[in-house]
Amino acid sequence: MSSINSISPDKLARLIGLRHCPALVDVRTTEEFKADPRFVAGALRRDQASVSEWASEFAGRAAVVVDQTGGASGEGVAAWLRQAGASPADVLSGGHVAWVEAGGPLIPEAKLPPRDRLGRTIWVTRTRPKVDRIACPWLIRRFVDPRAVFLFVAPAEVSSVAERFGGAAFDIDGAFWSHRGERCTFDTMLDEWGLTIEPLRRLAVIVRGADTARTDLAPEAAGLLAASLGLSRMYADDLELLEAGMALYDAFYRWRRDAADEAHNWPPTKSGKTP
Secondary structure, X not given: OOOOOEEOHHHHHOOOOOOOXXXXXXXXXXXXXXXXXXXXXXXXXXXXXXXXXXXXXHOOOOEEEEXXXXXHHHHHHHHHHHHXXXXXXXXXXXXXXXXXXXXXOEEEHHHOOOOOOOOOOEEEEEOOOOOHHHHHHHHHHHHOOOOOEEEEEOHHHHHHHHHHOOOEEEOOOOOOEOOEOOEOHHHHHHHHXXXXXXXXXXXXXXHHHHHOOOHHHOOOHHHHHHHXXXXXXXXXXXXXHHHHHHHHHHHHXXXXXXXXXXXXXXXXXXXXXXX
16 A cells, blocks of 8 residues: 555656656665666655765755655655655655656666766856757756756857866767757757657757747747747846746746647637636
């Protein structure tokens, strides 16, 4: 019987990628992780044996613990998180095994750049980000590494900065994480990480159209381009621009996932409700 402090793979799948998604904590043992070195999209790896040392990191936040099978390891870590102030702190029912069986999105650790001593990935790109250079950080923060660091530097210095600080250069010529043919960097990341979620694939077409001056690819591409250019004029600071852009892509993702078939007409119905 499922614990009262548990969440099903189906329910968790509806939260993945959203701004208010709980912190996901993968506490599988080293041996278990080596057997399947992929993690639930957006999860952080932590050592279950030292939970008393890091549990306070999640105080005041909702959390979901992912162990191998949703057993004692996950239950124990979730209890530690609750006593440290996480609320709620649930266990993924059936653990990593159930997530795999349910076809939930998984990120292969081998496809990520090396992490720094705090466990974060570091990404480096050109200053004044627009379209692809906002879409990619949004994808990384929402589906890959919620604590990822983004460094915006002079175009000529991107590769050198990435090498010096152990980061991955993206969206520049010659980089692994960049355009391939007519597809943009956002497409590359989806392909490399195997993120086949339908709303992301549909969003990729919009990003591609806005980023490569092919707004005919999707009706929404021109709107995304206009919003991106407008934001670039509103914010002089690249990190502030990134945060504003995160909200923009949150909105596009939720629209594509949950509201793409909803119409909005005038005049409203007699009941006062908009169709």
